Amino acid sequence: SQQGEEDPQALSIQEGENATMNCSYKTSINNLQWYRQNSGRGLVHLILIRSNEREKHSGRLRVTLDTSKKSSSLLITASRAADTASYFCATELSNAGGTSYGKLTFGQGTILTVHP
């Protein structure tokens, strides 16, 4: 099964409202990243949070990480119609020697629709 699982699968809100998406994972991680994908196109990196960090901000984005619960959340404040996209969390592991496997494991994504 996927390492990362997003919740909810779909979210529909009005412009100006906040959108919260959650991600849960199963094993210890080095970092967790959030990406955005507009319909059928490439992914765009939003934010990376390391395992020793609890919260990060970037513009209207706020990401939290709770390693004890193996979960993360992405909050988009004051949403805009242009925020309509799919949002994915991705986790990264490393081997016992501390070197990355070079593999991000993506969740199934949350489809966010922001209505004007």
Place this chain on the structure above:
Amino acid sequence: EAGVTQSPTHLIKTRGQQATLRCSPISGHTSVYWYQQALGLGLQFLLWYDEGEERNRGNFPPRFSGRQFPNYSSELNVNALELEDSALYLCASSLFRGGPNTGELFFGEGSRLTVL
């Protein structure tokens, strides 16, 4: 600065044929990653190349193969195509310098492969 470029944008093949997809990373990036995004299955890790070598491989059959050239561009080959190989194939690059984190991945727009 040019982003990650992929070609072709679309490719239509029939079962049993071979497909070749190409990727040029961002200048200065030595790591290239390939992901498959099939409908309803999320992103699945295929391959990771760094400095011309295959560093990791996802859970795909051997008919999925690739290589990285001295200029760090990469090629993904899919032999003996099957209907279920129809998907968006995404290439990404990063400035990996060893250690536990690949960091942010920069994705191309993808190559959409349709197998009839």
